[in-house]
Every structure is written in C-alpha cells, then in structure tokens.
Amino acid sequence: MTNPGATTPAVLLRIRDLRTYFVTEQGATARAVDGVSFDVGAGETLGLVGESGCGKTVTSLSILRLIPEPPGYIRPGSLIELDGRNLLTLPPRELRGIRGREIAMIFQDPAASLNPVLRVGDQVAEPALVHLGLSRAAARARAVEMLELVGVPDAAARADDYPHQLSGGLQQRAMIAMALICRPRVLIADEPTTALDVTIQAQILELLDRLQRQLGMAVLLITHDLGLVAEHADRIAVMYAGQLVETAPAPALFARPQHPYTEGLLASIPRLDRPRARLHAIAGQVPAATAWPAGCRFHPRCPYAWERCAREEPPLLDAGPGQAARCWLVAEPARRSTRPPSPVPRPLS
Amino acid sequence: MTAPLLEVEALVKHYPAGRRFLGLGRPRHVVRAVDGVSFAIARGRTLALVGESGCGKTTVARIILRLADPTAGRVRFDGVDLLALDAARLRAARRRLQMVFQDPYGSLNPRMRVRAALREPLEIHGLVAPGERDARVATLLKEVGLAPSLAACFPHELSGGQRQRVGIARALSVEPELLVCDEPVSALDVSVQAQVLNLLADLRDRRGLTYLFIAHDLAVVRHIADDVAVMYLGRIVEQAPAATLYGGPRHPYTVALLSAVPLPDPAVRRRRIIPLGEPPSPAHPPTGCPFHPRCPHPRKSDRCRSEAPALRELAPGHRAACHFAEEPM
Amino acid sequence: MTLGAWLAPLTLVVLAVLAATVTRRLAERRPAGRRFFRHPPAEAGVGILVFFVALAVAAPLVTPYHPDRQLDIVGLQHAAPSWAHPLGTDLYSRDVWSRLAFGARISLAIGALATLVAVTLGTLVGVAAGYARRLDAVLMRLVDVGLAMPRLFILLVIVALWDQLPLPVLILAIGLTTWFATSRLVRAEVLRLRELAFVEAARAAGAGAVRVVLRHVLPNAVAPVVVSVAVGVGNVLLLEAGLSFLGIGVRPPTPSWGNMIADGAHHVTTAPWATVFPGLAIALVVMASTALGDALRDAFDPRPEAP
Numbered sequence: 001m002t003n004p005g006a007t008t009p010a011v012l013l014r015i016r017d018l019r020t021y022f023v024t025e026q027g028a029t030a031r032a033v034d035g036v037s038f039d040v041g042a043g044e045t046l047g048l049v050g051e052s053g054c055g056k057t058v059t060s061l062s063i064l065r066l067i068p069e070p071p072g073y074i075r076p077g078s079l080i081e082l083d084g085r086n087l088l089t090l091p092p093r094e095l096r097g098i099r100g101r102e103i104a105m106i107f108q109d110p111a112a113s114l115n116p117v118l119r120v121g122d123q124v125a126e127p128a129l130v131h132l133g134l135s136r137a138a139a140r141a142r143a144v145e146m147l148e149l150v151g152v153p154d155a156a157a158r159a160d161d162y163p164h165q166l167s168g169g170l171q172q173r174a175m176i177a178m179a180l181i182c183r184p185r186v187l188i189a190d191e192p193t194t195a196l197d198v199t200i201q202a203q204i205l206e207l208l209d210r211l212q213r214q215l216g217m218a219v220l221l222i223t224h225d226l227g228l229v230a231e232h233a234d235r236i237a238v239m240y241a242g243q244l245v246e247t248a249p250a251p252a253l254f255a256r257p258q259h260p261y262t263e264g265l266l267a268s269i270p271r272l273d274r275p276r277a278r279l280h281a282i283a284g285q286v287p288a289a290t291a292w293p294a295g296c297r298f299h300p301r302c303p304y305a306w307e308r309c310a311r312e313e314p315p316l317l318d319a320g321p322g323q324a325a326r327c328w329l330v331a332e333p334a335r336r337s338t339r340p341p342s343p344v345p346r347p348l349s
Numbered sequence: 350m351t352a353p354l355l356e357v358e359a360l361v362k363h364y365p366a367g368r369r370f371l372g373l374g375r376p377r378h379v380v381r382a383v384d385g386v387s388f389a390i391a392r393g394r395t396l397a398l399v400g401e402s403g404c405g406k407t408t409v410a411r412i413i414l415r416l417a418d419p420t421a422g423r424v425r426f427d428g429v430d431l432l433a434l435d436a437a438r439l440r441a442a443r444r445r446l447q448m449v450f451q452d453p454y455g456s457l458n459p460r461m462r463v464r465a466a467l468r469e470p471l472e473i474h475g476l477v478a479p480g481e482r483d484a485r486v487a488t489l490l491k492e493v494g495l496a497p498s499l500a501a502c503f504p505h506e507l508s509g510g511q512r513q514r515v516g517i518a519r520a521l522s523v524e525p526e527l528l529v530c531d532e533p534v535s536a537l538d539v540s541v542q543a544q545v546l547n548l549l550a551d552l553r554d555r556r557g558l559t560y561l562f563i564a565h566d567l568a569v570v571r572h573i574a575d576d577v578a579v580m581y582l583g584r585i586v587e588q589a590p591a592a593t594l595y596g597g598p599r600h601p602y603t604v605a606l607l608s609a610v611p612l613p614d615p616a617v618r619r620r621r622i623i624p625l626g627e628p629p630s631p632a633h634p635p636t637g638c639p640f641h642p643r644c645p646h647p648r649k650s651d652r653c654r655s656e657a658p659a660l661r662e663l664a665p666g667h668r669a670a671c672h673f674a675e676e677p678m
Numbered sequence: 679m680t681l682g683a684w685l686a687p688l689t690l691v692v693l694a695v696l697a698a699t700v701t702r703r704l705a706e707r708r709p710a711g712r713r714f715f716r717h718p719p720a721e722a723g724v725g726i727l728v729f730f731v732a733l734a735v736a737a738p739l740v741t742p743y744h745p746d747r748q749l750d751i752v753g754l755q756h757a758a759p760s761w762a763h764p765l766g767t768d769l770y771s772r773d774v775w776s777r778l779a780f781g782a783r784i785s786l787a788i789g790a791l792a793t794l795v796a797v798t799l800g801t802l803v804g805v806a807a808g809y810a811r812r813l814d815a816v817l818m819r820l821v822d823v824g825l826a827m828p829r830l831f832i833l834l835v836i837v838a839l840w841d842q843l844p845l846p847v848l849i850l851a852i853g854l855t856t857w858f859a860t861s862r863l864v865r866a867e868v869l870r871l872r873e874l875a876f877v878e879a880a881r882a883a884g885a886g887a888v889r890v891v892l893r894h895v896l897p898n899a900v901a902p903v904v905v906s907v908a909v910g911v912g913n914v915l916l917l918e919a920g921l922s923f924l925g926i927g928v929r930p931p932t933p934s935w936g937n938m939i940a941d942g943a944h945h946v947t948t949a950p951w952a953t954v955f956p957g958l959a960i961a962l963v964v965m966a967s968t969a970l971g972d973a974l975r976d977a978f979d980p981r982p983e984a985p
Contacts, residue, residue, distance in 0.1 A: 025716075
C-alpha cells in the first residue's frame with residue numbers, strides 16, 4: 001500500500017487503519033469509518049473530501065476521541081499517533097492536555113460553537129488558561145493578540161462583545177483564534193466555511209493559509225467542496241463509504257483522477273471555467289453505513305464496473321507518484337475506455 | 350415584444366426594529382431588507398437572483414408568492430396585480446405560480462406521507478377527480494425520477510435529494526407556469542445537486558416553465574440561468590444575460606463574487622479580488638452606494654460615498670449600478 | 679375474605695402484567711413503539727395504569743364488601759390489615775380495599791375527564807393565540823390572569839355557592855381552572871411550527887388557515903399536548919385529594935381516594951393503613967401517568983435526520 005506520507009518531512013499525525021463503528025438502536029453496526037490511513041506532515045494541508053455519509057466528520061472526531069462511546073467505538077487495531085505518541089492509549093488526563101493544545105479543531109457553524117452567554121475574549125482565552133497556566137490577565141492579553149492576528153478589527157473592544165454581536169465571519173475568526181491560542185501543531189478544520197458567504201469564505205481561507213505558514217502547523221481540511229481543496233490543499237484524500245478511495249497531490253487529482261467516484265464528482269461540479277453544459281450526475285445514492293455493498297463499495301454506481309468489482313474489494317493500489325486509488329481499473333487500465341461515464345441518471349428506487 | 354410573465358416594480362420591504370419603550374413612538378431602526386427592486390421575466394426564460402446572505406433575495410421571493418406583504422411596490426403576474434387580489438382570486442392565482450423551497454428537511458410535513466403531501470395541492474384546487482388522484486401522484490413521482498412506490502414513505506425515510514424531488518413534484522402538481530426556486534440545491538451534496546439541477550432544466554424544457562431561480566452559488570446559477578441579477582443589501586447592483594455577466598461583469602461586487610468562487614483546478618491561478626471588511630447590516634446601510642465601504646475599485650471616490658448610483662443601462666439588457674461601470678476592474 | 683375473594687385482585691395483577699408485556703411485544707415491531715419503551719418506567723407505567731383502570735371497571739367483581747357498608751362499628755373500627763380485610767378497615771369500619779376499588783372509579787374519572795376538558799380548552803386557545811396574531815395579545819392576557827388566580831379559592835367559592843355540588847360540575851370546574859399552562863405550551867409550539875418551511879409551502883399552495891392548522895400545525899404539536907395530559911392527570915388527582923381533604927370535594931359516603939385520606943387523617947399514627955393505601959394509589963397513578971407522558975412524547979417525535 002502506498003504510504004502517503006513518504007515524500008513529506010516530519011509526519012506529525014499518523015492514522016493507520018482507523019475503524020470507528022456505531023451500534024444502532026436496532027442492534028446493527030454502522031461502520032462509519034472502515035479502515036482509513038493517512039499522514040499529515042508539519043506545514044502541509046491534507047484535504048479530506050467527501051459527501052455526507054462518507055465518514056469524514058467521524059474521522060475527525062475520532063482523532064480527538066470525541067466520539068460518544070457508546071454507541072460509537074474505535075476498534076482495536078486502529079492507530080492514531082501524534083508525533084509518535086499513540087492517542088488511543090493515552091489516559092484521559094493526558095488526552096485532555098492534547099485537545100486544544102497540540103491538536104485543535106474548528107467546526108462548521110461558529111454560532112453554534114460559541115457559548116452565547118460568555119464574552120468572546122473569555123472564550124478565546126480559555127484554552128490558554130487551562131493548558132498554559134497563564135494568569136487571567138495574561139491569558140486575556142494573549143486572546144486580544146490572537147484576535148488581532150486573525151484579523152478582527154478593533155480586537156480589544158471586540159473581545160468584550162458577546163458572540164451574537166459579531167457577524168458570521170468574525171465569529172469564525174474568533175473560533176480560529178481560540179483554536180490557535182496555544183499554538184497547536186495540528187489543526188483540524190471541519191467544514192470551516194460552509195456556513196459562510198462566499199466572499200467571507202475566501203477571506204477565512206486566506207487567513208488559514210497565512211496562519212499555517214506562520215505557525216508551521218499541519219492542517220487537516222475537511223470539506224465537501226472540491227474547489228476549496230484545489231486552492232488550499234497540498235494533498236487530497238477522497239472518502240466514500242467509510243474508506244479512502246483515492247489519495248493524490250492536488251494537481252494530480254484534478255488532472256488525472258484515477259477513481260471513478262473522483263471522476264464523477266469532478267464532472268458533476270458546475271464550473272465557472274468550463275463552457276456551460278449538462279452536468280454529469282453520479283447515478284444512484286450513497287448506501288447506508290449499516291449495509292455497505294459487497295466487493296467494491298462504489299460498484300453499484302460505477303459506470304465501469306464489471307464482475308470482479310462486485311466480488312472483490314480492491315485495496316488502495318499505487319497509481320503514480322504519491323497517488324493511490326481503491327479501484328481495479330488501476331490494475332486493469334485497459335478497461336478504462338475513452339468514453340466518459342454515462343451522464344444519464346438512472347431513476348432512483 | 351410580448352408582455353413579460355412576471356414583473357416586479359420598485360419592490361420595497363422594510364422591517365421595523367428596535368422597539369421603543371412600551372412600543373411608543375417610531376422604531377429606532379428600519380431594516381431595509383428589500384430597497385427598491387425591479388425586474389421582469391419573459392415567459393419561458395430563467396432569471397437567477399444571486400447574492401449573499403442578507404441581500405434580500407429570499408424576501409423578494411416570498412413577496413412574489415404573497416407569503417409576505419411588501420411595504421411598497423407592485424408585482425404583476427401575466428398583467429394581473431398580485432397584491433390587489435382578494436382571497437379567492439389569490440388562491441386561483443396560486444395555481445399558476447409555485448415555489449420550491451431550500452430546506453429538503455423542513456419543507457415536507459414530517460407527519461404526512463409523500464402521497465398525502467402530493468395530493469394536498471390537488472385537493473385544495475379541486476384538480477383531478479378524487480379517484481384519479483393517486484394515479485396522478487404516481488405520474489408526478491415518475492416525472493421527477495422517483496419510483497412510485499415511494500408514495501407510501503414518510504419524509505424521514507427519504508434522502509435529502511429524494512425529499513427535494515418530492516418538493517419539486519409537489520410544486521408541479523398544480524401545473525404552474527412560473528416556478529420560484531429558493532436555493533433548491535444549496536443543502537444538497539455535490540452529486541445530488543447535479544441530479545436535481547439536471548431535473549430542473551429538463552422539466553423547464555419539457556413543460557415550458559418560467560423560473561425565478563434564487564441562489565448564492567454563481568457556478569450553480571450559470572448552468573441554469575438565461576439572465577442573472579446580482580443583489581446587494583436589498584438592491585439589484587447588476588443585471589445581464591448570463592453570458593455577458595460571466596464574461597464581462599461591470600459592477601465591482603459582481604467581479605468580487607466571481608473571483609471568490611473557488612475553482613476546482615489548482616492549475617489555474619487567478620487574481621483574487623476580495624471585498625474589504627465585513628458586510629454591513631441592513632439596518633444601517635452605508636450612505637451613497639451601498640457597496641462603497643468594501644469596494645476595491647481603484648477609482649472609488651467621494652462621489653461613491655455621497656451619491657447612490659442608479660441602476661442604469663450600459664448595453665441592451667445589461668444594467669449596473671456603479672459610477673464607474675464603464676471602467677470595470 | 680375467602681380464598682376465592684382473594685383470587686379476584688390477584689387476577690387483576692396478572693392482567694396488568696400481561697397487558698404490559700403484550701403491549702411491549704406488539705410495540706417493539708415499530709420504531710415509535712421502540713422509542714416508547716426505551717424508558718424503563720414505561721412498561722411499569724402501562725402495567726400500573728391497566729391495573730387501576732381494570733380495578734375501577736371491575737370494582738363490584740373484585741370486592742367482597744359494599745364500600746359504604748359499615749361492618750361492625752364497635753369491633754372492626756380501624757382494624758389492622760388481616761386475612762379478612764387485606765387493607766384493613768377505616769374509621770367507620772368499612773373495608774379499605776373495597777373503598778379503594780370504588781374510589782378508583784371516582785378519582786380516575788375525575789382525573790381523566792377534568793384533564794380532557796383542560797387540555798382541549800388549552801389546546802384550542804393555544805392554537806388560536808399562536809396562529810392568529812390578532813388574537814394572541816388578548817388571549818395571552820386572559821391566560822396570565824388565569825395563571826395568577828388562586829385556584830383553590832375559586833373552587834372553594836364555587837362549592838360554597840352550590841348547595842350539593844354534583845360530580846360533573848366539580849369536574850367541569852376543575853377543568854376550567856386548569857387549562858392555562860397547556861395553552862402556553864401549545865402556543866409556543868405553534869409559534870415555532872408556523873415558521874417552518876412546510877407550513878409556508880402549504881400556504882403557497884393555496885391552503886386556507888383552517889387546513890394549515892388542522893393538517894400541518896396540530897399534528898406536529900402533539901408533544902406538548904401529550905405531556906400536558908400526563909402531567910395534568912397527576913395534578914388533578916392531587917387537587918381532588920386536596921379538595922376532599924378540605925371537605926369540598928367528593929361528598930361522603932361516596933368514596934374517593936381524596937376523601938379516604940381525609941377520613942383517616944386524624945388517626946395516621948394509630949391506623950396508618952387508612953391513609954397510606956389511598957395515598958399510595960394516588961402516588962402510583964401519578965408516577966405512571968408521568969412516565970407514560972415522557973414515553974409518549976419520545977414516541978411521537980419523528981427524529982429529524984442530520985444531513
């Protein structure tokens with residue numbers, strides 16, 4: 001199996017064979033994350049891309065062990081390592097020391113992630129109080145510094161505001177300030193701009209790029225928006241049905257996608273830079289996590305599928321420098337005809 | 350030229366905000382959600398109304414469907430003033446214009462099966478004999494690409510894309526002429542989005558519908574719109590046929606919006622034009638041009654601060670509200 | 679009491695347990711049923727209610743004595759529980775068990791009917807206030823007045839004005855003074871529902887206010903109504919107990935759990951069984967109805983799925 005981290009220096013976060021399962025109330029097992037492996041190095045951004053139900057958010061929550069256990073559980077055999085330390089075997093106290101300090105996370109909806117009854121400055125300062133043992137005054141000063149760093153105008157005054165007095169963009173900046181105040185080494189950004197307007201989105205992502213360069217962090221950028229990862233990720237991992245189906249450096253993914261799902265996704269995005277045409281639609285819909293299809297999980301929707309695909313689940317196969325795809329087409333490229341996948345969506349049932 | 354199917358004239362919607370003590374006296378501020386919007390849609394054309402949150406586009410849609418009443422202005426549908434209609438005539442008019450809602454999870458009554466939801470408009474308007482309604486439901490489901498067996502399902506048993514299709518089927522059940530689509534694909538995944546957009550385009554071509562398509566995603570809009578109107582803070586700042594708008598935008602906000610859309614192609618490096626600062630609140634709009642505090646145009650001047658530019662015609666069908674529209678960025 | 683007479687109440691207990699188990703078995707098949715029984719007390723609640731309702735219905739069949747019959751004024755006054763009188767006798771040497779059974783009829787009837795009146799009225803007012811903006815201010819001021827008034831005193835006044843207060847009037851009076859909290863809850867739910875997209879969609883399709891309320895708003899506003907019923911039954915039972923304790927509730931010799939407690943109140947230390955058993959009955963029914971209310975609310979809630 002290709003080691004996606006082989007060419008990057010200083011791997012900070014190493015995930016190997018992560019499996020997070022949930023027990024539903026009917027007693028079935030939903031295999032939300034089913035064998036995911038990747039590395040993120042210092043100073044690089046890995047984009048984790050997928051649609052709803054693919055398991056990307058569960059992956060990010062698993063890294064910080066924020067999965068409610070029960071009904072969820074991380075299966076033994078999974079490995080999550082931060083700079084050599086296994087996060088899955090850490091005692092709770094040490095794990096709390098990691099959260100917010102070495103690994104920080106920002107979430108999709110800033111309004112829901114900020115406590116409405118606490119002042120913004122106090123919330124931003126909180127990780128510094130807890131992890132760095134600063135005095136209240138020192139933590140507060142540092143919070144104002146961070147707010148300035150993330151581009152909040154009039155930071156000292158805004159620190160005394162309550163979250164509802166800030167716009168969506170400013171709230172997200174405040175969340176970023178709170179996440180970065182302890183200078184974490186890894187930042188997990190779970191759909192950080194989905195709830196924001198597109199002009200603000202652009203501002204926030206530029207900010208994240210700048211901060212990453214300044215702080216040398218490893219960034220795991222989780223999103224469904226391929227346009228975002230094209231502009232802000234160094235490498236991209238595409239998730240489907242709980243597994244990684246393709247990993248590649250960003251330019252290679254867009255220029256030469258190897259997996260039919262990636263191809264389908266790229267063809268179905270409406271684009272400003274291509275002539276207007278009927279959008280390609282991937283036939284069918286995402287299967288339920290309690291019943292992944294046998295063989296290749298994408299095969300019921302794949303225009304290339306043949307009988308091997310229904311029988312055997314492909315592993316991640318090496319498909320070029322730094323690129324891997326979970327598809328038998330990599331082993332049998334002759335079956336990849338030159339015609340593009342069929343654009344007619346089959347009726348749903 | 351034939352009369353347009355939908356005509357909106359000088360639409361204004363102000364909300365009072367900041368009530369004074371005990372409600373005495375005028376409210377402290379007025380939220381100018383819609384501040385003078387006019388446009389027309391010819392039969393069979395698709396006009397997209399784009400803008401970011403708070404620009405007023407959804408309010409415009411709700412006023413057109415008389416789910417809200419405007420403070421001023423007129424809405425004419427096929428020559429008939431919708432705002433002057435009484436309840437009975439309004440109900441009849443509602444057959445001809447329908448809406449597809451944004452939220453596939455909230456736009457269907459969780460306690461009603463799909464069949465009941467699709468029958469309801471038929472019952473309200475007395476269409477189709479009662480015995481034939483189930484057959485009509487099955488036809489509608491097939492038309493939007495769903496299996497007729499889904500009629501017995503509850504909304505929570507369907508996926509987001511399926512629910513949205515049911516919403517479209519419900520809108521089509523009364524055979525409308527105009528469909529107002531309020532962000533119909535924003536809440537859907539990319540691959541599902543493509544399916545639903547294709548469906549909307551097919552339905553339009555097959556049934557000869559007219560669309561008012563409301564969205565914030567310019568890339569999505571490009572695939573379905575004939576004309577595009579860009580809104581900012583309750584006003585239209587630019588309107589043009591789609592090709593012209595995407596090829597040669599004149600208003601700085603349009604330019605900024607277009608450049609902010611992330612392109613799924615790392616090989617393309619573009620000059621990013623990002624508006625400065627935060628969007629202002631509709632309760633305290635800036636003086637003069639509403640965009641001037643954030644405008645990155647090199648020719649921005651005092652005139653922009655003091656004088657609000659009028660929406661003027663630069664070329665046939667292309668209007669923009671900028672003092673320097675002749676010198677685009 | 680003969681062995682045969684013991685069999686009857688035992689049958690009731692068995693019946694209750696059976697009912698609870700069977701209901702659970704049947705309900706497990708549907709997701710709403712599973713949600714209902716996820717609460718551990720739900721099954722017990724069903725059993726308890728079935729027991730008391732069956733007791734009330736079959737009272738003459740399961741009790742060996744007439745509830746008003748004074749068996750032996752001298753010898754059996756406040757006799758402790760024994761084989762012949764499983765729950766003892768009260769101040770007037772009447773069999774407590776028989777009075778409990780017949781009292782169940784009265785108390786449960788008052789509880790159910792008064793709650794029905796209260797919840798119906800509260801829902802109507804709540805829906806009207808929530809949906810019709812113009813009525814809202816007026817109706818809510820009325821509710822404010824209602825919530826502020828001292829219910830017990832009002833009922834006292836009503837009883838004082840009436841010579842021999844018939845039971846239906848008592849039920850009506852309790853119902854008419856208990857609906858205010860329900861209306862607030864329902865109004866809040868209606869206000870929330872009114873803004874939802876599917877309500878707008880119905881209006882956009884041309885639905886009139888009546889249809890929107892009946893088909894879209896009300897069916898989704900079930901949760902607060904159900905909770906009101908559950909809590910209401912408990913409250914009414916307690917209220918009736920209080921009224922009877924004050925002597926203005928159900929008139930003797932008709933037994934109700936409330937006036938049984940009143941009768942035995944002065945002798946709690948010497949003959950606790952006369953008050954403890956009816957008190958226990960009230961407590962059990964209140965707990966059961968609350969548990970069922972919680973469970974029903976969960977069962978009615980079709981969970982919104984996260985995208």
